Every structure is written in C-alpha cells, then in structure tokens.
Amino acid sequence: MGKYCIGIDVGGTTVKLGIFEQTGTLLRKWEIPTRTEHNGCNILTDVAISIRRTLEEMGIHFNEVGGAGMGVPGPVARNGFVPRCVNLGWGACYPARDLSLMLDGLPVLCANDANIAALGEMWQGGGKGYDDIVMITLGTGVGGGVVVDQKIIAGRHGLAGEIGHTHARDDETEYCNCGSRGCLEQVASATGIVREAKRFLDSSGDESVLRDIEESRLTAKDVIDAAKAGDGLAMEVVECVGYYLGRALAQLALTIDPEIFVIGGGVSRAGQFLIDIIQKYYEEYETLSEDRPLIGLARLGNDAGIYGAARMVLD
C-alpha cells in the first residue's frame, strides 16, 4: 500500500480529481472538462493522462500510490459493471477496470457518486469520527448515501440511498422524473422548494418579499433567505420542506439507525436554521427513543466526492 491515494469524481460537466495522503490530507485538487461527446469515449483517457501528468509534476511514482477511487453518476454493480451512465454518454462498461489498465495496473475502484460523497463526509467532513452515517444531498435533486461500519451500502440493484425517490407526500398531483408521484425530491430539492414557493404564492393572498422577485428567477436561496428574514409566507414553505425532510429522517432512523445524518448540497447552505426545523419534525415522527441519530451539516461541499473516492481504496 502506497503513501498516497487518488480520488476522481466524474460529473456530467467536469471531472474533479484529487491527490491525497492516506491520512486524509488533500495535497492537490483540480478539474478537467468531461467530454461527453462520442458516447463519452474520451473521459477515462483524459482522466488517465491528467493523473499521469500531475503525479509526474508532483514527483510521485505509481508505486507510492495505493490506488484510485472513482465516483460516477449512475448505478455501479459490485463487480464494477456500469449498465449505463446517461449524463456521461456511457453505455454498458467497466470503467474501473479500463482506467486501471491506463494507469499501469493501479488498483481502481468505482462506485456511485452519491455514495462516495457520503463516504467522503464520513472520512473528513460532517461525519468525521463516526462509522455509520446517512448523507442526504439537497441539490437540484435529492440524493443519498448510506455508510455502515465505514462501508458504503451500495445495494443489489443500484437503488440503495435513492432517498430522493422515497414517497413523502400523498397529496402531490404532479409526477416526479422517476415516474412516481409524491417523492421526497419533489418537495425537498432546490427545484422542489421553488415550486412549493410558487404554489404558496399562487394560493395565498399574503404579502411576501418573494412577490418582488420575477417568478422565473426565484431560487431556493431566495426562499430560505426570506424565511430567515422573517417573511411569513417563505417561512411556511420552509416549514413544509422541513416537515417532509424530518419525517424522512425519522423513517431512516427507524430503518438504518446511523450515528448521524449529514445534510449536504446547495440547500444545506441554509445551515442550522434549516436543521432546527427538520429536527422538530424528525422528533415528532421518531418517538421510540429520545436517544436517536444526530443531524449535522456536510462540510466538504463539492469536494466530498473526491474525498470519498480516495477513501474507498483504503480498505
């Protein structure tokens, strides 16, 4: 086992890369564009060339590197098989095997990007010091990752941690992208918060600073900032979001019972203000024990993926 490890987080627009010491110190991070054209056939080659060049610049030899972990935006089977990765243009492939061949046989592991973000937060982020965490990422969608005993629970059909598509709301009338109706993502993602705010604005006659913002430009941040500033209507929206999130966390506590929930993604920049609202409803729906999983904030932001990817190769 070498002294260093490499984390790779392949997104639809950029690939994030990091060289870490195995102790968890990030030595260098950088990004390259994700070339999704031609079925994404250049992505792994670009990654391999960029890693080779960077290691050379840093004076690190392959035999000093324990391995590389790679997160991809799609399901990954236990043997590394990726059936498809729509955002990258990939069809069926074995990206870890292929990247390993391009890196002199360096051990490479591949996992789903939401799952490795959870592992990263466990290693050096909001879940540091804990072995069992569930991470919820509130971004454009709602993602999740489950880590038990420092290991990702990847599931058997690529569905583990797909918390955004668990059912939250009986009275939802619109359909989710997944084809179901009433998913947590429909109310608790950034997109969901904006939609919820528009519904409140349409159905209520109350004054609100949100009425001063052009509807097409309204963001989740606007809603949360207005709520923090005491806007009554915005507060109702955030309470609604916190209600469904708190209830979802209670369900997870009563299923997996981690040490801590780590809330990340753009929406989590609302900070302790949002956590407190979630906590209230969480306690209302988890009444079996007052000794229950904590709720905390993610700390690594967009770097969670490279941290978790690098952490993968340490086992």
Added chain:
Amino acid sequence: MGKYCIGIDVGGTTVKLGIFEQTGTLLRKWEIPTRTEHNGCNILTDVAISIRRTLEEMGIHFNEVGGAGMGVPGPVARNGFVPRCVNLGWGACYPARDLSLMLDGLPVLCANDANIAALGEMWQGGGKGYDDIVMITLGTGVGGGVVVDQKIIAGRHGLAGEIGHTHARDDETEYCNCGSRGCLEQVASATGIVREAKRFLDSSGDESVLRDIEESRLTAKDVIDAAKAGDGLAMEVVECVGYYLGRALAQLALTIDPEIFVIGGGVSRAGQFLIDIIQKYYEEYETLSEDRPLIGLARLGNDAGIYGAARMVLD
C-alpha cells in the same frame, strides 16, 4: 470452533432453544417457560441449566460447541448491553456476559429478537441463498430486521429495523403505542387489519361475510380468508393493507436495496395472495428500476429466532 452451536430466543412467555450443527441442521429444539417474576432474575439461570442438561443428554461436551446466540425482545447495544427489556422484567444488564459465565465461559452473543429472526431466515429460511435481506414480520405488531452481507444491521440506538413505526399514513386519527400517528404497524399488523376491517364495516353499507362474525371475535385471518373467498369489503381491507406495505417496501428498496424482502409473522400465512397485492403497489412506488428486490415468504415460522441466534456465533 466446535461442531455445534446453540440458538436461544427469549420471549415474554417461553424461551425457545435449539441445538444445531454448524451446517444449519437443527438437531433438537425445546422450550422452557420464561419466569418474568422478580425482575426476570431466573431466566438466564433456567436457560443455562436447561442447556447443560440437554447437552449432557445428547452426549455433547462444551468443547464441541462453538458458542450460543441469544435473542431478546428489546434493544441491544454493540457491547451486549441491554438498557431494559420490559417484557422480561429486566432492567439494565449484560445477559450474554452473564450467560457465558454460567456455561463454562462458552462464547455467547446477544441481539434483538427481530434482527436474529431475519438472520435465521437468511440462513435457512425464505432468504436462504441471499446475503442481503430485509425481513418484515406481520404479527401483533410489525417488526423488521435488516441483514447486509450476512450481518445484522443493529443500528446505533436500537432503532434499526423498527419498520413498524415508520410513517405510513397521513390521515390516521388514532395514536400508535409508540406515541406517533400513522405508523405502518397501525394498518399492517394483525391488530391493524382487524381495526381497519371494523372501520370499513362501520362506514360502508356493503354486504360482507364479516358482518356474521361478532366484532370482538374478528381476526386478521377472518378478513384475509373472506377476501380470498371473494368478499368485496374484505378485499378492500386487504388492498388497503397491501397498499401501505407495498409502499413501505418501495421505500426500503430505495434505501437499503436488499436482494429479497422476506415476509413473516402470522399475517404472512395469507401466502402468495397477500404477496401479489403487496407487489402491485410496491412496483407503483419503486419506478427507478424494474430490476428490484424480490418479495418472498418466510419459511421458519417461530423457529426463525433460534436459527438466527445460532447463526450469529458462526462469524
């Protein structure tokens, strides 16, 4: 490691015991009464004496036994600490440590009874051949157990697998024993099915064979049997139960994603008839992938606990 292992399932009325070969063959099983008086101070002694006597009868020496596993009806911490076990009269204790001392230092492990039932079904029951299962027990209440990579997910606060208390129903008006409202257990347990049937009988004017049964004697089996025989009102009840169960399984698929769900407990004697109804709603709420966890029936009945307890000591 010896040739045999012992499974102990401590219930509020009887303690079930079994001597197994480590290959999974049950050689002998028996029961003794659970003496819950005096804070249950006799329970472990009774178990130890009964095991010693049985091993002697069978001509098995302690050095041929790898260990004993014990399930108890309450939360068990990772170090074996049991904060309380109301049904047994126990306060804070370390039952595995104490039983080990009474059995010549034989290794003894302790876990929650619903969790070991899941492990038992994985070993020799409805989940045989699978490493990742979630078991749902539909009895007086609704219990659950989560097994990943052949290991129980016990959780950090004794809450893992408490699926019966996840939220299922927004419009529930009565409170659950746990203090919450709308728990899965309130609709999907044997008790819940009877209550649901009474509600349908009260609010509907439809004919039903259930009206010929005295209300205080109505059982979940009556409701299911009537539904199987084509009774329209009973069928509505079973559809309602299957709806909430199917949705709950979808949530678990999107969180833990096991290979198979194993449905046990008295209500599961409804068999494939019930599974088919659950499956319909399960597919409606898990739309991310058509490749999803299977749903099957438990096979070990009341023996699941001793099987799982014995299996615990094989790791």
